[in-house]
Structures are given as C-alpha cells and as structure tokens.
Amino acid sequence: MTSVTSAVRSTRRKAGFSWRRVPGYAFLSLFALFSIFPLYFMVVSATNTTRDVLGSRLIPGSHLFANFSALFAAQDVGAAMLSSALIAIGTTVLALAVCSVAGYGFEVYHSRGKDVIMSIIMLAMMIPFAAVMIPLFRLFADLGMVNSLFAVIIPAISTPLLILLFRQASRSFPHEIIEAARIDGLKELSIFFRIYTPTMKSTFAAAAVITFMTSWNNFLWPRVILLDNAVQTMPMLIANLTAGYVTDYGVLMLAVLLTSLPTIIVFLVLQRAFAQGITGAIK
Template sequence: MTRTKWRKVPGYAFLSVFALFSLFPLYFMIVSSTNTSQDVLGSRLLPGGNLIANFQALIGAADLGSAMWYSAVNAVATTLAALLVCSIAGYGFEIYHSKGKDVLMAVLLLAMMIPFAATMIPLFRLFASAGMVNSTFAVILPAISTPFLILLFRQASRNFPHEILEAARLDGLSELAIFARIYIPTMRSTYAAAAVITFMTAWNNFLWPKVILLDNAYQTMPMLISNLSAGYVTNYGVLMLAVLLASLPTMIIFLVLQRSFAAGMTGAIK
C-alpha cells in the first residue's frame, strides 16, 4: 500500500465509526420488531422469533392497511401538487425577474420563520368554516406551497440557460409549452430533490393531520404509531414493527432517487 493510501486510512476509519453510529438506530429498529416487548426493554441486540406475532398483534390493534393507504394518498398528492405549484412559482420568480418579485420573495422567506403552531388555530378555523374537517384536501392544501421549495426552484432556475428560452420563443412555442417541454425535463434533478423532501415531510407529518382529522378512521401512519404508544401498557415490539413499516416507503423513495437528490440539492442541471 502506498503512502498516499495509508494517509487515507484514518479518514476512512473515522467515517466508518460514524457510519456505524448512524446505522445503529435502523438496526435496532429492525431487530426490535422481531422481539418481544420485554426483549426490547432489555435492549436485546439479536433478532428474535416474534415477528409474526408482532404483526398479528399490530393488525389486531389497528387498521394498518387503511393507515398506509391514507398516508400514501396524502404524501403522493401533496408531492405532485407541491412540485407543480412551487416549480411554477420558482420559474416565474427567476425567469420573469423584477424588483417587486424580490420583495415578495423576501416576504415568503420571512414566513419560514413563523412556527406552524402560531398559524395552526387560524388554519383550523378556516378549514372548519369551509366544512373541510376530516378531508384529504384539508391535509394537502397547506403543504402544496412552501417557501423552501419555491426558493429551491428559484435558485436552480438561475442556472437554466436563457438562450434556450429565446430560441423556443422564436420557434413559436408558448410560455406554457416552454415550461412543460423544456424546463421540466431539464430540471429533473431539482424535481427529484424536491420530491424526496416533500414526500418525506408529507408522509411523516403528524401534528396537522392529528388536528384536522378528528375521526380515527382517517388516521395516517404517524397517528397510528402515536395511538399505539398512548395506552397504559405499550407493546414495544409491536410499536417498533409499526415504526419499521412506516419508515419503509421513505427509505425506498430516498434510495431510488438519492443520486438525483444529491444533484438537485447542489443545483446541477442535466
């Protein structure tokens, strides 16, 4: 081994140790889902044989299929709507740039500093007056336009070649056709990054669905997990299995789109 490679060994060792620390919670979650509640409380680190029993107890205690379905519907619908709305906004802020839009963007960024708890009660009263309590639309609508995603698309649009826009306009394409046929395919890495962030946020969203969905028949996976841990006696093996099942969709989405996510967060355009 050359001297240069030997110099890299401490760095790789350091990263390996922190990688193990990062992966340990995932490992413990998977192992705990196969053990009894007593084994989980005893911090057993080896797989057990209680996975089927935990799954049977889970589907007996809660409507797992319904919770997964409502979580998926909310997350997918929120992601698609947010990508469309925020990309159009970010495109408009940068491509049709003006000082007034800079002021409006500054106001949107200031809105990021307002905690959701401060707007939750007025938001609930608004949806209640519109008769939208216990509806999927009430869960989706507040999340389809976020300052962060608008800023992400605006910053990525700064690298978008304006010469293509001018050429497309000379060829007679409308602004809508330019956006749909040129901008969206060119910015696919940014869309992938935004999709990962939005899907994870929507899937893991707990507070707002808990407030607006008053009927447990519409509960999502975070609400189901909360209900499992709210009893007098908590079966931690069942709870960890529910957490594992709730984590799988977000892990799959991230693993599938991780390269595009990294490129999109760095502002790369392909």
C-alpha cells in the same frame, strides 16, 4: 524506460495501503456505525417481545409474526397506510406543480417587485406552524373540511423552501434557450413543459424527496384536523399505540419499521438525482 518505471511505482504507492488513512477511515466507520445502529435496532426490535426490547437485545427474535398479528388486530394498518400514501403522493404532485411554476416565474420574469415578494415569502419560513394552526383549523372547519385528506394536502402544496429551490435552480437555466423558443413560436406553457421541465429533472427529484418525506412524516397538523381514526395516518397510528397504559414495544417498533419503509425506498431510488438537484440548486 526509467521514467515509466518510476511512474508505475509512484502509482502503486498512491493506490496501495497507507497508515495515514487509518485514523480517517476509523473515524468515518465509527460514525457510520452510530448512524446505522438505530435502524438496525428498530429492525431487530420488530422481531422481539417487549421484555427483549427493554432489555436491549441486539439479535433477531422469533416474534415477528406475533407482532404482525397484534399490530393488525389493534390498528387498521391498511387504512392508515392508504391515508398516508394519498396525502404524501397528492402533496408531492401538487407541490411540484405549484412551486416549480412559481420558482420559474420568479427567475425568468425577474423584477424588483418579485424580489420583494420573494423576501416576504422567505419571511414566512420564520413563522412557526403552531402560530397559524388554530386560524387554519377554523378556516377548514368553516369550509366543512374537517376529517378530509384535502385539509392536510392544501396547506402544504406551496412552501417557501421549494419555491426557493426551483428559483435557485432556474438561475442556471440558459435564458437564451427561452428566447430562441419564443422566436420559434412556442407559448410560455410549452416552453415550461417541453424545455424547462425535462432539463430540471434532478431538481424535481430533490423536491419530490423533500416533499414526500415531510408529508409522510407529518404528525401535528393531521392530528389536529383528522379527528376520526378511520382516516388516521401512520404517524398517528404510532401515537395511538403509545396511548394506552401498557405499551407493547415489539409491536411499536414493527409499526415504526413499516412507517419508515416508504421513505427509505423513495430516498434510495432518487438518491443520486436528489444529490444532483440539491448541489445544482446551491450552485
């Protein structure tokens, strides 16, 4: 009985309040506040006027609908949203299809030659995009694809980061299952789609989040290849709002808020799978 009582007391002490944890909680709370504050200021500024934004007003205002009217009157937000969505979704779907097959092939059909090719692909990550932007533009110009959304999607469907992510995740995939499936008569494509793909759902989710957010927020290449404002993306629309002599910061913050919402939603929906996919790839 005495041992049970002491065990209960020790459990209560562990579950109870401890002053030693206060500095740690205070430190984490402070940095959480710093992280959340820019998002809060963006939301609040979308409801205020330029004067209020420049004055760093931290409480919501009453100009949200006025800012909406000014934004939709100045820019074609619907077309920009549609262009960004088509580019982000198209890039994500094609990138998952291409990079998952590449990462699977590099690991399942492993050889020294493939290691050399993988090393060359990884070296491509060190080349800045600005170094290949002009040749890439000339290529798509010769193909007649300027102002085409496909010109934005195609260069992003195969990236070294995603190939590496799928290759690392494939290392934890048991090869015995593949051998057993081959013995049962399954073809390689059937093994990939019916066995490998359902097992790697978290890796696909992590890759989807990375690709969608990168594609949605991409500015430089769409700005170069999309010369017509009719096919502009949301980051390009935000840049156009700052191109005049006078900037309406309330309208600008509202545009930034609308641009941020899809990426926030995608990340929140796939947050748990994203964390599992990243940790699984690292292991």
